[in-house]
Amino acid sequence: MLRFRSPTLFTIATLAVGVSSIHAADEVPTLEQRLQALDQEVKILKRKGEIAAEEAAAKAVTAKDAPKFTANAKDGFSLSSADGAYKLKFGGSAQLEGVYFLGDDDVPKNNTFFVRRIRPYLQGTVAKYFDYNLVLDFAGGGTGTVLDANVTANIIPEFKIQAGRFKTPFGLEYLQSDPVTAFIERGFPTQLAPGRDAGVQVLGEVFSSRLAYQLGIFNGPTDRTDRDTDSSDDKEGIARLYATPFKDSGIEALEGLNIGIAGSYGQDDPVRNATNTAITASSLPTFVSPGGTQFFGYAGTAIAAGERARFSPQLYYTWGAWDVLAEYVSSSQEVRTATFATNVNLSDPRKVTNTAWQLESGYVLTGENASFRGVSPAGGGVGATGWGALQVVLRVSELTVDQDIFDNGLSSRATSAESALNLGVGLNWWLNRNVRIALNYDHTTFEAGGGGSNANPVDKEDEQVIRSRLQLVF
Numbered sequence: 246m247l248r249f250r251s252p253t254l255f256t257i258a259t260l261a262v263g264v265s266s267i268h269a270a271d272e273v274p275t276l277e278q279r280l281q282a283l284d285q286e287v288k289i290l291k292r293k294g295e296i297a298a299e300e301a302a303a304k305a306v307t308a309k310d311a312p313k314f315t316a317n318a319k320d321g322f323s324l325s326s327a328d329g330a331y332k333l334k335f336g337g338s339a340q341l342e343g344v345y346f347l348g349d350d351d352v353p354k355n356n357t358f359f360v361r362r363i364r365p366y367l368q369g370t371v372a373k374y375f376d377y378n379l380v381l382d383f384a385g386g387g388t389g390t391v392l393d394a395n396v397t398a399n400i401i402p403e404f405k406i407q408a409g410r411f412k413t414p415f416g417l418e419y420l421q422s423d424p425v426t427a428f429i430e431r432g433f434p435t436q437l438a439p440g441r442d443a444g445v446q447v448l449g450e451v452f453s454s455r456l457a458y459q460l461g462i463f464n465g466p467t468d469r470t471d472r473d474t475d476s477s478d479d480k481e482g483i484a485r486l487y488a489t490p491f492k493d494s495g496i497e498a499l500e501g502l503n504i505g506i507a508g509s510y511g512q513d514d515p516v517r518n519a520t521n522t523a524i525t526a527s528s529l530p531t532f533v534s535p536g537g538t539q540f541f542g543y544a545g546t547a548i549a550a551g552e553r554a555r556f557s558p559q560l561y562y563t564w565g566a567w568d569v570l571a572e573y574v575s576s577s578q579e580v581r582t583a584t585f586a587t588n589v590n591l592s593d594p595r596k597v598t599n600t601a602w603q604l605e606s607g608y609v610l611t612g613e614n615a616s617f618r619g620v621s622p623a624g625g626g627v628g629a630t631g632w633g634a635l636q637v638v639l640r641v642s643e644l645t646v647d648q649d650i651f652d653n654g655l656s657s658r659a660t661s662a663e664s665a666l667n668l669g670v671g672l673n674w675w676l677n678r679n680v681r682i683a684l685n686y687d688h689t690t691f692e693a694g695g696g697g698s699n700a701n702p703v704d705k706e707d708e709q710v711i712r713s714r715l716q717l718v719f
Contacts, residue, residue, distance in 0.1 A: 318625065318678040321719060330373040337365035338424050338718045346536060347709035351695075354538065360384050361714070362423065364392065374399050378411070392441060402454070408445040410473065413466070414459035414485040415439055415507045417559040417572045418603075425619030427570070427636075428671050429685050429712045430535040432603035433644035437555065437576040439463070439483065439509065440471040446483075457487045465511040467549055468530040468576050468599070476527050481511025481553070501563035503617075508556045513549045513578075526550065529580065532644060534665060535687035536710035540694055541646055541661040544582070544654065551579025551594045561617055566608055568615035573602040580655055595653050603642035607673075610635045619675070626677030634675040642667045651699060658702035662694030683714040 274282070316322050321336035340361040346354040363383040370376050380393040395409025412420055416438030418431050446461025465481030466472035487505035494500060515526035526548035532541040553576075560571040579594035613620050613634045624630035645664045650656045671685040688709050693702035 325370075330370070332370040334368045335366065336719050337363070338716065339363050340423075340717075341715045342429065343713040344536065345711045347711065348707065349709075351706045354536070364423075366393075370399075378409075401449070403449045403451050405448050406445070407448060407461075410441055410443045413439045413442050413444075413463055413483050413509075414446060414448070414461060415483055415509060415555065415557065416574065417505065417507075417557070417561065418570060418605075421617060422619075424681070424716055424718050425617075427605055427607050427638040427673070428535075428640055428669055429683055429714050430537075430687070432572070432605065432640060432642035433532075433601035433665065433667065434557070434572045434574040434603055434642070436469045436530070436532050436644065437574040437599055437601050438468065438557070439466040439481075439555075440469065442466045442472045443474075444480075453493070455489050455492050459483075459485045465513055465527075465553070467513070467527050467553070467578070469532070470528075470530060477512075477514050477516050479512035479514060481509055481513075483507070483509040487559070498564060501568075503561040505559040506557065507559065508554075510552075510554045513551065513553055515548055515550050529578070532646075532665070534689050534708050534710075535667055535669065535685075535712070536689070536708050538708065540665055540691055540705060541656070543580070543650070543656050546582040547580055547655045548582070549578055550581040552596070553578045563615045563617070566610075566612055566615055568607050568617075570605040571603070573600070575600045580650075582655070595649055595655065597647040597650050597655070599644070599646050601642070601644040603640060605638065605640040605642075607636050607638040610637060620673070622675050622677055626675065627680070628677055633677060636673040636675070638669075638671040638673065640667070640669040640671075642669075657699045658693040659697050659699055660694065662691040662705050663702075664692045666690050679718050681714075681716040681718075683712075683716070685712045686710070687712070 311327060313325050313327065314323070321334060323332065323334040325332040341358065342361045343356075343358045345356045361384060364380055365383075366378070366380040368376070368378050376397040376399050378393050378395050378397075379391075382390045382392050391410065393409075393411050395407055395411045397405055397407040399405050414420070416435050418426065419435045419438050419440075442463040442465070444461050444463030446459055448457070448459040450457045461483050463481050463483060464472050464475035465479065485505060485507040487503065489500075489503050491499035491502055513527050529543040529547055529549055531539050531543075533539050555574060555576045557572065557574045559573075560569070562569045575598060577596055577598040579596050581594040607615055609615050609620055611623070611634045613623050615636070620634045620636055622631065622634040626633035643664065643666045646656075646661070648663070651658050651661075651663070667687055667689045669685060669687040671683060674682045676682065686709075688707065690707050691705035693704060695703040695705035697703040
């Protein structure tokens, strides 16, 4: 046992032990201190979590409210608000074509390359329910032509209202977009259908989209023409029904059946001024071959004057790689001759009826599905995988002119054909959704129109033409 003999040494030792005890007590936290420290750490970690959650929420809100931009082969270039209430889509198409005539010995024709179409467009939506469409064309080196300019109140799928300038709802092949038609030149029925016009229509889809309808009032273009203004107060009504009766029926062979019927009726009377010295009247159409050469035209004094009516039964069918398009158009027009002088000849008009039909079929050799909206190559085509889609197409089409036109001096068989029959074959190579190369051969025969006289006409020389097209859609 250690003993302190000296009081002084004892005192010093006691103080040292006390000081050591105090330092030891300071170095070891109490339980309460430990709990307080742990609670502080929990609060710090909790706040860090709250800050991270707030930052993530802020980023999510920012991303949600940010505009969405897309650019792909299917949808092109588009910009939309986060909620989809405002959209803008822009793109276009360009087509470079070549024409080469064969056997044009009697009447030589020019072989040429030319730019057929350069068509930029703007489409979109404002305030969720209003769709707009603007299409221009700059082909031919001009400053630009407005093809379409319209607004659609997209209220519900069953009922919409469209106003402006757009394709009239009549011809089946005419309503097909230019970049996806099977042939470079449309068939003869399109030449008897009305073109683009200014007007208003109601449209929609009912019965689970199995039936589409369109009903509109327009200025009233004559066959194969576009119109922006009217030469008289009379207007034209156009209606169309288009049904897909077996849609989603589970019957695979019938789901691709589409049948339709379209009709139009209008009045197109010439207008005389107060002194009866002039007439404002609608001009009558000319008809052209697949090679683009005119084979029929009315006499220079003939004008549209009176009732005009059309009707057209239509069919489109697709099953896998195969599709068929069939169309018939009958167009009746009251026609008279007129002299632009003081004594205006307003003799009784003659009602003439011209008819046209076509049967067109295609098969996609590479196995992709055929469609009214064109062919989409499997795997994306050239530039992605594979070599695109290859489609072969066949067509027979005929246009017949009313004999009364010739018998009443409204045209002459010596210069205009009574009928034209076209046989065509084509090959479409869809490199991808944006690029297509087309090659067509058309052979057209004519009755009359090649000289002689109205009583003893000579048949117009057969037309054999090869047409090519390089197309870009973006």
